[in-house]
Amino acid sequence: MSAPGRPLGEFELIERFFKRRGRTAAPATRPAGRAVALGIGDDCALLTPDAGMQLAISTDMLVEGRHFLPTVPPRRLGHKALAVNLSDLAACGAEPLGFTLALALPRADPAFLEPFAAGLFALADEHGVELIGGDTTAGPLNISVTVLGQVPAGGALLRRGARAGDDLWVSGQLGDARLALEVFRGNVALGAAEFEAARLAMECPQPRVALGRALRGLASAAIDLSDGLVGDLGHVLAASNVGAVIDADALPRSAVLAAQAPALQRQCVLAGGDDYELLFTAPPQHRAAVEAAGRLVGVAVTRFGRIDAAAGLQVHDAGGRAVEMDWRGFDHFAA
Amino acid sequence: MSAPGRPLGEFELIERFFKRRGRTAAPATRPAGRAVALGIGDDCALLTPDAGMQLAISTDMLVEGRHFLPTVPPRRLGHKALAVNLSDLAACGAEPLGFTLALALPRADPAFLEPFAAGLFALADEHGVELIGGDTTAGPLNISVTVLGQVPAGGALLRRGARAGDDLWVSGQLGDARLALEVFRGNVALGAAEFEAARLAMECPQPRVALGRALRGLASAAIDLSDGLVGDLGHVLAASNVGAVIDADALPRSAVLAAQAPALQRQCVLAGGDDYELLFTAPPQHRAAVEAAGRLVGVAVTRFGRIDAAAGLQVHDAGGRAVEMDWRGFDHFAA
Numbered sequence: 001m002s003a004p005g006r007p008l009g010e011f012e013l014i015e016r017f018f019k020r021r022g023r024t025a026a027p028a029t030r031p032a033g034r035a036v037a038l039g040i041g042d043d044c045a046l047l048t049p050d051a052g053m054q055l056a057i058s059t060d061m062l063v064e065g066r067h068f069l070p071t072v073p074p075r076r077l078g079h080k081a082l083a084v085n086l087s088d089l090a091a092c093g094a095e096p097l098g099f100t101l102a103l104a105l106p107r108a109d110p111a112f113l114e115p116f117a118a119g120l121f122a123l124a125d126e127h128g129v130e131l132i133g134g135d136t137t138a139g140p141l142n143i144s145v146t147v148l149g150q151v152p153a154g155g156a157l158l159r160r161g162a163r164a165g166d167d168l169w170v171s172g173q174l175g176d177a178r179l180a181l182e183v184f185r186g187n188v189a190l191g192a193a194e195f196e197a198a199r200l201a202m203e204c205p206q207p208r209v210a211l212g213r214a215l216r217g218l219a220s221a222a223i224d225l226s227d228g229l230v231g232d233l234g235h236v237l238a239a240s241n242v243g244a245v246i247d248a249d250a251l252p253r254s255a256v257l258a259a260q261a262p263a264l265q266r267q268c269v270l271a272g273g274d275d276y277e278l279l280f281t282a283p284p285q286h287r288a289a290v291e292a293a294g295r296l297v298g299v300a301v302t303r304f305g306r307i308d309a310a311a312g313l314q315v316h317d318a319g320g321r322a323v324e325m326d327w328r329g330f331d332h333f334a335a
Numbered sequence: 336m337s338a339p340g341r342p343l344g345e346f347e348l349i350e351r352f353f354k355r356r357g358r359t360a361a362p363a364t365r366p367a368g369r370a371v372a373l374g375i376g377d378d379c380a381l382l383t384p385d386a387g388m389q390l391a392i393s394t395d396m397l398v399e400g401r402h403f404l405p406t407v408p409p410r411r412l413g414h415k416a417l418a419v420n421l422s423d424l425a426a427c428g429a430e431p432l433g434f435t436l437a438l439a440l441p442r443a444d445p446a447f448l449e450p451f452a453a454g455l456f457a458l459a460d461e462h463g464v465e466l467i468g469g470d471t472t473a474g475p476l477n478i479s480v481t482v483l484g485q486v487p488a489g490g491a492l493l494r495r496g497a498r499a500g501d502d503l504w505v506s507g508q509l510g511d512a513r514l515a516l517e518v519f520r521g522n523v524a525l526g527a528a529e530f531e532a533a534r535l536a537m538e539c540p541q542p543r544v545a546l547g548r549a550l551r552g553l554a555s556a557a558i559d560l561s562d563g564l565v566g567d568l569g570h571v572l573a574a575s576n577v578g579a580v581i582d583a584d585a586l587p588r589s590a591v592l593a594a595q596a597p598a599l600q601r602q603c604v605l606a607g608g609d610d611y612e613l614l615f616t617a618p619p620q621h622r623a624a625v626e627a628a629g630r631l632v633g634v635a636v637t638r639f640g641r642i643d644a645a646a647g648l649q650v651h652d653a654g655g656r657a658v659e660m661d662w663r664g665f666d667h668f669a670a
Contacts, residue, residue: 043426044391056379061437063474091378102396139398144479
C-alpha cells in the first residue's frame with residue numbers, strides 16, 4: 001500500500017491492482033491457468049497450448065474520445081477493453097487462454113484503477129482467461145490489450161471462406177451502441193431506462209466466445225462487428241471474392257431501437273459500429289445446426305441475407321425495395 | 336495511395352505502411368513466417384509453434400517523453416519499439432516468431448510512418464520475425480508492441496533461478512543511453528562524435544536475442560536491463576530469494592563514458608536505464624562456456640559479481656570500498 005499522498009509507483013501499481021494471488025474464482029469455461037505456465041512477474045509469460053492447437057492472437061487499442069467517452073464508468077471500461085479483444089477470438093472460433101494489458105495513465109488513481117481492474121477481471125473470470133503480462137506507464141490514457149487463444153490447427157473461422165449460396169447470419173441485436181452514442185452527441189433523446197439499456201450495449205458488449213466455438217465446422221466465414229455491419233461485411237466479401245444480398249429490415253434490433261425513426265434505425269443497424277456481435281456465413285444445409293448452436297449457448301442468431309457469386313452488396317428492405325444510404329463504415333482517421 | 340490533401344484512412348494506413356507483400360528479404364535466423372500460419376488481415380493471426388515448445392509473450396508500451404524524446408528520428412523509434420520487446424524474449428532465451436503493433440497517432444503522416452515502418456521492419460527482418468497483427472487509431476502518440484516467441488518447454492531463462500555462488504554477468508556495455516539522456520537534459524556536454532555514439536545506444540538498442548538463446552542451459556537466471564542495473568538486479572534477487580556482491584568498477588562501459596567524471600559513470604552504469612543488455616547468473620563451472628557463447632554470437636560478456644545466500648545487495652569498487660548512492664531505479668510513476 002502506498003503512503004498517503006505519495007504517488008503510486010509502477011511496480012506497486014501492478015502488485016496492487018493487477019497481480020492476483022490465491023484467488024478462488026471458478027471460471028466457467030476452463031481451469032484457470034491450465035495453459036499458463038508462467039504469468040505476470042518475469043520478462044515474458046509462458047503459455048503451453050494443447051497439442052494440435054494453433055495460437056490465435058489479436059490486439060486492440062482503446063483511446064479516449066475514439067473508443068470510449070470520458071463519461072464511461074471505469075468498471076465498464078475495464079470490461080470493454082477485454083471484451084473487444086475476446087470478440088476477435090470469438091470471430092475465429094478460438095478458446096481464450098490469456099491476455100496482456102499495456103496501460104498508459106495520466107496518474108495512478110485508485111478511484112479509477114480499482115473499478116477498472118474489477119471490470120476487467122470479472123469478464124476475464126467469466127471466460128477463464130488470465131492476465132499474463134503487461135506494462136504500465138504515465139501518459140495520456142491509452143489501453144492496449146493483446147489476447148491469446150487456441151484453435152484446432154486448420155479449424156479457425158476466417159473471413160475468406162464465404163461461398164455463393166451461403167446464408168448470412170448475425171448474432172444478438174445491432175445498433176444499440178450507436179443509438180446511445182447519438183444520445184451522448186445530443187442528436188437523439190431517450191427515456192432514462194431506454195438510454196441505460198442502450199448505454200449498456202455500448203459500454204458493456206458481451207463477446208460471443210461460446211457462439212464462435214460452437215460455429216466451428218458450421219460457419220464458412222466469420223467476423224466480429226466493430227466498425228458497422230456494412231463495412232465489416234465488406235471485409236468478408238472482399239476476402240472471399242463474393243458479393244451479397246441483404247434485407248435491412250431483417251437485421252435484429254432491440255425494442256428501444258425499433259421505436260425510433262426508420263432512417264435512424266437503418267443507420268444504427270447497418271453502419272452503427274461497436275456492436276461486437278458475430279457476422280457469419282454458413283451453407284444452407286447447416287441452418288438447423290446453426291440455430292441449435294445459438295440455442296445451446298443462449299445467443300439469438302438471425303438470418304438476414306445470402307452470399308452471391310457476383311461482386312457487390314445489394315441492400316433491400318422487407319418489401320424488396322433497394323435501400324440507399326451512405327455506407328461508409330467508421331474509420332479512425334478519415335471519419 | 337491517398338489523393339493529395341485527403342487524410343489517410345485506417346485501412347489504407349495499414350495497407351500502405353504495414354502490410355508487406357512478396358518481400359524477398361532473407362531473415363538471418365529462420366525462414367520468415369514458418370510459424371505464422373496467418374498474418375495481418377483477419378480478426379486474429381494464427382501461429383503454429385514447433386512441437387514441444389512453449390510460447391513466450393511480452394508487451395511494452397512506449398510513450399513520448401517517457402520512453403523516447405520528441406527529437407528521436409522516426410526510423411530509430413520504429414527500431415526501438417520492437418527492440419525493447421525482443422529484449423524481453425532474449426532475456427527468456429526465446430526464439431522470436433512474430434509481433435503485434437498497436438499504434439495511436441495524432442495524424443497519419445507519411446513523413447513519420449515511412450521511416451518508422453522502415454526501422455521497425457529492418458530489425459524484424461534481422462531477427463526473422465513477422466508483424467502478424469495490430470491496430471491503428473488516432474490519439475496521442477503511443478506505441479504498444481506485443482512480441483511472441485518460442486522456447487523449449489521448461490527451458491526458459493527466468494528471474495528466479497539464481498543460486499548462492501553463481502557468477503553475475505552482463506552483456507555489452509552499460510550507461511551510454513543514460514549519458515545521452517543527460518546531454519539532452521543539458522546536464523552533460525559531449526563532442527559531436529561522442530554524443531552521436533551515446534545517442535545511438537539510447538535510440539537504437541540491440542536486443543541480445545542470439546545471446547539469450549546461447550545461454551539456455553548455461554545461465555541460471557536472466558533479466559533484460561531496462562530500468563537500470565541495480566533495480567533490475569533487485570528483481571532477480573527478490574525472485575530468487577538471494578543477495579549479491581558486485582564490483583561497480585567491473586561494469587563494462589564505453590570509452591566515451593569512461594572519460595566522464597567517476598560519479599556520473601557510476602550513476603550511468605548502475606542506475607542508468609534503457610541499456611537493453613542481458614544481466615544473468617551462471618554457476619562458476621560454466622564460466623568458459625559462457626565466454627564461448629559470447630564469442631560465438633559476437634557480444635561481450637563481463638563478470639562483475641556473485642550471488643550470495645544472504646539477502647541484500649553490496650556494491651563495492653575495485654579497491655573493495657563500499658559504494659553509496661541513491662539506488663532507486665527508474666519508475667514511470669514515482670520518478
